[in-house]
Amino acid sequence: MTTTAKDQKRANEIFTGMNMAQPKPYRILIADDHAIVRRGLRELLETQPGIEVCGEAANGAEALEQVRAGKPDLAIMDLTMPQRNGLEAARSIRQESPTTEVLVLTMHFADELAREVLRTGALGYMLKSDADTELITAVDHMRRHQPFFTTRLAISLAQNFVSAPADDGACGHPDCNENASPLTDRELEVTRLLAEGKSNKECAAALGVSSRTIESHRNHVMRKMKFSSFSDLVRFAVRSKLVEP
Numbered sequence: 001m002t003t004t005a006k007d008q009k010r011a012n013e014i015f016t017g018m019n020m021a022q023p024k025p026y027r028i029l030i031a032d033d034h035a036i037v038r039r040g041l042r043e044l045l046e047t048q049p050g051i052e053v054c055g056e057a058a059n060g061a062e063a064l065e066q067v068r069a070g071k072p073d074l075a076i077m078d079l080t081m082p083q084r085n086g087l088e089a090a091r092s093i094r095q096e097s098p099t100t101e102v103l104v105l106t107m108h109f110a111d112e113l114a115r116e117v118l119r120t121g122a123l124g125y126m127l128k129s130d131a132d133t134e135l136i137t138a139v140d141h142m143r144r145h146q147p148f149f150t151t152r153l154a155i156s157l158a159q160n161f162v163s164a165p166a167d168d169g170a171c172g173h174p175d176c177n178e179n180a181s182p183l184t185d186r187e188l189e190v191t192r193l194l195a196e197g198k199s200n201k202e203c204a205a206a207l208g209v210s211s212r213t214i215e216s217h218r219n220h221v222m223r224k225m226k227f228s229s230f231s232d233l234v235r236f237a238v239r240s241k242l243v244e245p
Helices: 003-021 033-044 060-070 086-096 111-119 128-143 151-162 185-195 200-207 211-224 230-239
Strands: 025-032 051-057 076-077 099-104 123-128
Touching: 025 033, 025 060, 025 111, 025 128, 033 051, 033 128, 051 060, 051 086, 060 076, 076 086, 076 128, 086 099, 086 111, 099 128, 099 151, 111 200, 111 230, 123 128, 185 211, 200 211
Parallel strands: 025 051, 025 076, 076 099, 099 123
Antiparallel strands: none
16 A cells, blocks of 8 residues: 555544544424424524434324434424324333433413423423523523423412412422421522522532532432422422522
8 A cells, every 4th residue: 555545544534533523413303283383493493503403293193203213312392283192292202212302392381281291201391482582491401401491380380389288298299398308508509509490500600510510419309309300399499498489
């Protein structure tokens, strides 16, 4: 092999290595029975670096089929779709592809509906009316595997919890009595920051620690208090007067 050929081979290897080093895009599936909604979401999402809309589905059955085939990182889906509604589809998607997070995007606002969505394993709930201002933030939370609730819903859940009977417990679990909280001062501070809507990175910056440390504190809080969802944490923070509703 000549020197020129060797140089060319080496250049090809470097180029290939550079390509392999490129970070993988965050792949999103959009499921909604209205084409204009799918188009609008696609256009908004594709303005963000590192995001790829890998598919669209017009109904729940299509969404599940595409998740099975492509294993996207996130499925953004409407609730009221034909051939499997969003609740059924979300539950099946989480069973079929646990690595695929689900963000429900709907025009329907109801606390109990939101709770039912969370029971399916979905990580986020957002109103379509808030998509233009909150969708990118919601997707950012999904990428970090952090729950996201549309602002109106987060406030409503907190207010409803505050007005609930005092003997209900902080999160619906008998052991979650804020007067006997087993949390450390640092865990309470992390809980407050998370309940205020801050990301792990923002909490880490505020406390001068790493994001991994914040994630560890969050996991300890969820386990100690037996919280089954992030909304439990938010309600506990409000009930304990760590944050204002």
